Amino acid sequence: MSRVRIFTDSTCDLSEELLQRFQIEVVPLYVIFEEQSYQDRVNINAQQLFDFVTHTGKLPKTAAPAPIDFEKAFAPFIEAGEDIVYIGLSSELSSTIQNAAIAAGSFPDGRILVIDSRNLSTGIGVLVVKAAQAALEGRNQAEIKAIIEPVIGKxxxxxxxxxxxxxxxxxxxxxxxxxxxxxxxxxxxxxxxxxxxxxxxxxxxxxxxxxxxxxxxxxxxxxxxxxxxxxxxxxxxxxxxxxxxxxxxxxxxxxxxxxxxxxxxxxxxxxxxxxxxxxxxx
Structure with a gap:
């Protein structure tokens, strides 16, 4: 049985301690200040964002990771023989889920399962931690899906x-x-x-x-x-x-x-x- 790796995006708002404890991988969204693009949680944080807004009076733009960003993130784990469950930002709020699904299509069928959290922030995080707990217990993709999908509406x-x-x-x-x-x-x-x-x-x-x-x-x-x-x-x-x-x-x-x-x-x-x-x- 292949090990399952849990992926999410940077809007999950989980702490670094929890990400490491549950071996969760994160694909960052983009934050764009004027012409400069940054990756959320990688080379920009919330304090820097607030400072920018205070200084300029403007909000930065945000953007979903492109399909190629997901492909690059997924590839090492697929090549290592792991399957992936990705749980991301609500499709009502962003194209992040759609881009993850496009990227999943570049890999062999069944290797990557994409789940729409229908949520944001640690509303995603609840689902991600539950999925990661199941993965660490040795559950497969189908078992993790059966655990997570009934929780989405709760x-x-x-x-x-x-x-x-x-x-x-x-x-x-x-x-x-x-x-x-x-x-x-x-x-x-x-x-x-x-x-x-x-x-x-x-x-x-x-x-x-x-x-x-x-x-x-x-x-x-x-x-x-x-x-x-x-x-x-x-x-x-x-x-x-x-x-x-x-x-x-x-x-x-x-x-x-x-x-x-x-x-x-x-x-x-x-x-x-x-x-x-x-x-x-x-």
């Missing part, structure tokens, strides 16, 4: 966004919406539904109020949570993320609550001081 991902500036710069809310939101101190909560980001709550007032709303929304599912692990994912919000982690450790039976930081792609959409809660339901 992932809950919600973020509190501290500022509407990044959504405005990215064309996801109007100037009027951004102005009114800033004036009224409205802090949106964004949830992944059907593979895309949707605004589900608008909390007016202090940041602590919005953070507690996000927390209570998630804790409403505490009896339905998969207790193996969950993620608290953030962008430059270390204290708040640590507080949310503590609350889940106090009020749920989840064995491992992992803290992770967003990469450039998610950061470019949500901005600094974002906090997200990500878990799977049973």
């Amino acid at each position: 992932i809950e991902v919600s973020f509190i966004i501290d500022t509407l500036d990044y959504l405005h710069k990215g064309g996801r809310c109007s100037s009027v919406q951004a102005f009114i939101g800033s004036l009224l101190k409205i802090r949106p909560i964004v949830t992944v539904i059907g593979g895309a980001m949707q605004l589900t709550d608008k909390v007016r007032g202090k940041r602590e109020k919005a953070l507690n709303q996000l927390l209570q929304n998630a804790l409403a599912f505490k009896d339905e949570m998969d207790t193996d692990f969950m993620f608290i994912t953030h962008a430059q919000a270390h204290e708040e993320a640590a507080y949310v982690k503590q609350q889940f450790e106090l009020h749920t039976n989840v064995k491992n609550v992992f803290l992770t930081e967003t990469g450039c792609v998610v950061s470019s959409h949500c901005g600094p001081h974002t906090v997200g809660i990500v878990f799977a339901k049973k």
Whole structure:
């Protein structure tokens, strides 16, 4: 039986420690500042992205890896006799999945399985870690697929966004919406539904109020949570993320609550001081 190697892309927002622990390979997306192109998590990080936006007032563009990028990443493992399961960014948000599938077609049939996470950030990460656990246990592609596909629709991902500036710069809310939101101190909560980001709550007032709303929304599912692990994912919000982690450790039976930081792609959409809660339901 061939060993299975798990691949994902840089939007998974998994920490380097988790990537190494579970032997997960990452194909980076691109971040483009004016004419200069960088690879997410390779030669640019979220702090550098925020510095660029502060300095220029503009958002960088992001781009999916090309099929040739996937081919180059996959080839050494295929040549070493390993099969591959790739789990990537929602096809509703990017052409990343399509390009991975194109690349998979360049290899012998059945060697590479491409799974659309229908999610982003550590919503992908939950699926990737579960797949990697199964791979390390010696499961084959078909067995991993049977484990992962039923979980896709059970992932809950919600973020509190501290500022509407990044959504405005990215064309996801109007100037009027951004102005009114800033004036009224409205802090949106964004949830992944059907593979895309949707605004589900608008909390007016202090940041602590919005953070507690996000927390209570998630804790409403505490009896339905998969207790193996969950993620608290953030962008430059270390204290708040640590507080949310503590609350889940106090009020749920989840064995491992992992803290992770967003990469450039998610950061470019949500901005600094974002906090997200990500878990799977049973």
